[in-house]
Amino acid sequence: MKTTQMLASALVASLALASTSLAATESSRAVSQYLEHYKVLRTDVPLPIKIVAPTGLPWNYRAATIHVTMLIDREGRPQNIEIGSPANPEVTQLLVSALVQWRFSPALKDGVPVEQRVTLPIRLS
Numbered sequence: 001m002k003t004t005q006m007l008a009s010a011l012v013a014s015l016a017l018a019s020t021s022l023a024a025t026e027s028s029r030a031v032s033q034y035l036e037h038y039k040v041l042r043t044d045v046p047l048p049i050k051i052v053a054p055t056g057l058p059w060n061y062r063a064a065t066i067h068v069t070m071l072i073d074r075e076g077r078p079q080n081i082e083i084g085s086p087a088n089p090e091v092t093q094l095l096v097s098a099l100v101q102w103r104f105s106p107a108l109k110d111g112v113p114v115e116q117r118v119t120l121p122i123r124l125s
Contacts, residue, residue: 044107044108044109044116045107045116045118046072046076046104046105046106046107046116046118047104047105048102048103048104049076049103049104049105050101050102050103051102052098052099052101052102053098054094054095054097054098054124055094055098056094057091057094057124058088058090058091061088061091061124062124062125063124063125064123064124065121065122065123065124066083066084066085066095066121066122066124067084067085067119067120067121067122068081068082068083068084068095068099068119068120068121068122069081069082069084069117069118069119069120070082070099070117070118070120071115071116071117071118072104072106072107072115072116072117072118073106073115074106074113074114074115075106075113076103076104076105076106076113077100077103077104078099078100078102078104081095081096081099081100083095083096095122
């Protein structure tokens, strides 16, 4: 399985919603707009369809960008989540607790959902 690097600035901007205090409807609208734009361009990578914000992050992590590697299964659920630097166990647990609740549209190969390992930059704010 190949790791897909999803580092487009639009994705970073969309995923930054995960740690903002936007209302749920604003977050859903932003994710929907992102999906509409990129769904046409890419079906070979998982796209976020539900983002859950981590809560209780220490103030010194609020402007950080964390790289997260995970396997997105055929149903769009994150599995085997690995948090890049920082190695703070408290922050890692808060991020993993939020990320397991995310949902993605699965990657498609010949129109069939497949598992795919991805690395996402998540900007905390």
